[in-house]
Amino acid sequence: MAFPKIIATMAGGFIFPFLLRLVWGKLCDNFGPIGGWLAAGFIVGTTWTLNHGVGLIYQSGDAWIDMAWAGGTGLFVASALSGDDVGKGIGMIINAIIGGVLGGFILYCLYV
Amino acid sequence: MEVTLVKNLGSIIGFAIAGIFVMSVWGAFADTYGIGGGWFAGFIIISVMWFLNHFLGLIANEGAFVDMALGIAITGTMRDVFLKGSAAGVASLPTLAFVVIGGIIGGTVAVAVEKTWAERDASKKDISM
Numbered sequence: 001m002a003f004p005k006i007i008a009t010m011a012g013g014f015i016f017p018f019l020l021r022l023v024w025g026k027l028c029d030n031f032g033p034i035g036g037w038l039a040a041g042f043i044v045g046t047t048w049t050l051n052h053g054v055g056l057i058y059q060s061g062d063a064w065i066d067m068a069w070a071g072g073t074g075l076f077v078a079s080a081l082s083g084d085d086v087g088k089g090i091g092m093i094i095n096a097i098i099g100g101v102l103g104g105f106i107l108y109c110l111y112v
Numbered sequence: 113m114e115v116t117l118v119k120n121l122g123s124i125i126g127f128a129i130a131g132i133f134v135m136s137v138w139g140a141f142a143d144t145y146g147i148g149g150g151w152f153a154g155f156i157i158i159s160v161m162w163f164l165n166h167f168l169g170l171i172a173n174e175g176a177f178v179d180m181a182l183g184i185a186i187t188g189t190m191r192d193v194f195l196k197g198s199a200a201g202v203a204s205l206p207t208l209a210f211v212v213i214g215g216i217i218g219g220t221v222a223v224a225v226e227k228t229w230a231e232r233d234a235s236k237k238d239i240s241m
Contacts, residue, residue: 009211010214013213021226037159045154053147053151060206061206065207069208069212069215073212075219105190106128
């Protein structure tokens with residue numbers, strides 16, 4: 001990976017959890033669950049246009065690396081830094097891995 | 113015991129469904145309608161998946177927060193590893209590493225910003241009192 005691609009990819013990874021952590025909760029505080037709909041469009045949808053629509057995150061290989069990787073890891077680290085129990089979160093990470101592999105396999109069955 | 117089982121099973125289902133939607137329908141919208149289709153896919157998929165998984169709580173988080181994004185991320189990468197083989201996954205490791213590094217920095221800086229906001233808002237209250 002060339003150096004400019006590394007900078008672009010890291011910047012794309014930075015922006016997504018940064019916006020999720022700072023904006024999503026505030027939207028829900030102000031608008032209730034409708035804030036979640038606004039967040040889905042204006043945080044996730046809009047950040048997708050940057051990271052994948054125009055491609056700020058460079059794909060070095062053929063296995064798709066979604067900005068969700070940054071969202072999941074960034075939010076977990078943020079939660080841990082603000083004092084939440086990391087040990088209790090590990091079990092849910094295992095669930096995410098099982099669910100993710102299951103989801104990936106089901107989509108393999110769709111596309112193969 | 114049964115409650116724990118259902119909590120974990122429900123969480124696994126929540127991660128998998130979110131991943132399945134995002135890693136199939138989203139791309140179809142983007143392919144058909146371009147960048148506007150991709151934006152719209154985020155709106156219609158992430159909204160209801162967030163409501164199910166995090167607002168209603170199908171993903172039964174107790175400790176540090178695991179977002180449905182992690183299930184979505186793993187689904188997308190594993191879909192292609194199943195379809196194209198592990199060599200494809202290895203070739204994508206550099207991107208994975210830099211995306212995760214960027215994400216960890218982003219989450220860390222967000223928490224720092226939150227703290228300054230909390231201090232700012234606390235000092236505002238002092239003045240008003």
